[in-house]
Amino acid sequence: MSFWSFAWVALLMLLVPVNAAGLPSTNRFEPEVLKFEALDRRIPPPPRPILFVGSSSIRLWTNLPTAIQERPVLNRGFGGSRFKDLLRFFNRLVLPYGPSVLVVYEGDNDLADGQTPAEIAQDLAVFLERAETELRGTSVVLLTVKPSPARRHLLEAQSEFNQRLKILAASGRRVRVVDVTSPLLDSRGEPDPRFFAADRLHLNADGYEAWRQPVLDAIELSLKR
Helix, strand or coil: CCHHHHHHHHHHHHHCCECCCCCECCCCCHHHHHHHHHHHHHCCCCCCCEEEEECHHHHCCCCHHHHCCCCCEEEEECCCCCHHHHHHCHHHHCHHHCCCEEEEECCHHHHHCCCCHHHHHHHHHHHHHHHHHHCCCCEEEEECCCCCHHHHHHHHHHHHHHHHHHHHHHCCCCEEEECCCHHHECCCCCECHHHECCCCCCECHHHHHHHHHHHHHHHHHHHCC
16 A cells, blocks of 8 residues: 555545544535535536636636636635545545546645644645546646735745645646746735735635636646646
């Protein structure tokens, strides 16, 4: 068993909380996942889509089909999520779609919730292991954690995690990293308020436009593999 396989098994023991009766407890994202499943029954998803998953930075990217040049795109972002949540719902939000390209944005909320970059990297390693073994032929595009004025105090931790993300991605055969950090910084290396909504955390239209071309380029390169 590889290190990542061992890590996956160990993490799975932690991913399903139980109540006092020993039964699985309801996850706070369950209603959102049920809505996605109901939508899929009403409107069958396209085969081999470009699947976007992750936290609210994905969920709020509402013009994805246009931004990604009208390719078959599915947005399955769920706001507030962390890598552990994405792993918990991997069998329902990732695996059924058999995506050609899987675009992932997580880590932002993980850091804000107090996890260390090393701890999040362990979750990422498990995620990449599952993608490698269960999604044959799928390329993975990882987006770096974005800087934001509201979470400026986490810039150092974000930078450390982004470095770990790049190292882990380099060990994967079908994994690519997109730097979505640099386009959002000003000349002093600070998060540029021009790219953020009023909450100083989420992107505005200009912020998503700054992401569009780097993400599109990575998708195109992944599809050529």
